[in-house]
Amino acid sequence: MMELVEPVWAFAKHLVTGLGFLTIFVLVYIQVTPHKEVALIRAGNGAAALGLLGAVVGFSIALSRAIEVSTVLYEAATWAAIALAAQIGAQFIAQLMFPKLYTAIEENNWAAAIVKAGTAIAIGMVNAACMTP
Template sequence: MDAPITAHSFLNFLAYAGIGIGVLIAAAVAVLLITPHRELSLIREGNTAAATAFSGTLIGLALPLHSAISNSVSLIDAAIWGAVSVIVQLFAFLLARLVAPKLSQQITLNQTAAGIFSAGVSISVGLINAAAMTP
């Protein structure tokens, strides 16, 4: 009987998980740098709108990363498609700010609707982004 987990498969898991988490962290930092409001400070202060928006951002980033890793043929392929997904998500965020120019201000003021809208945009685009990454 074959072992369910081999050393090789475990190393592959660590490599792909590392790529995924690394790209997710880099993307989250990029989002933190381009947003006019300071999400982490607002979240620490108990701002629900900021927490909702940033949670949606993380989910919206993770969805296409999942697809990139699932459909990749190598670590480099996963990293490249992961980077592409980040660019698409950042573009979606900037587009949301065009549609709702006071979005950042509203999130800073803890207007929950703004946080929900921002999260919804991130998750929606993340789902489409993920679905578009087919082999």
């Protein structure tokens, strides 16, 4: 029984840390995007929902790798913070490349949402691949 306690405790600590960073990411992300994603989603804007979901998935890919390569909890937290910064930065770059991206999403333009979501997922995958222990 004792040999099970330590891995379960490590799992719980990493899960709580991961969920905490995921929550922080969403809170930061919805503050830095130029439109009000939560209000748009509540109003039925599917493009806004897809854009936010892509960002969450992209961050989660990098976050899962951060947890995987870390030997101690603070290392996972450090990689998670780097992943968060990379995802936020990627959205600013997407906005520079596509200046009307957020306006299009506000207008429920699915093509714009696909670009936004795809960018976030791609950055998350590259970010995850670059994390080394």
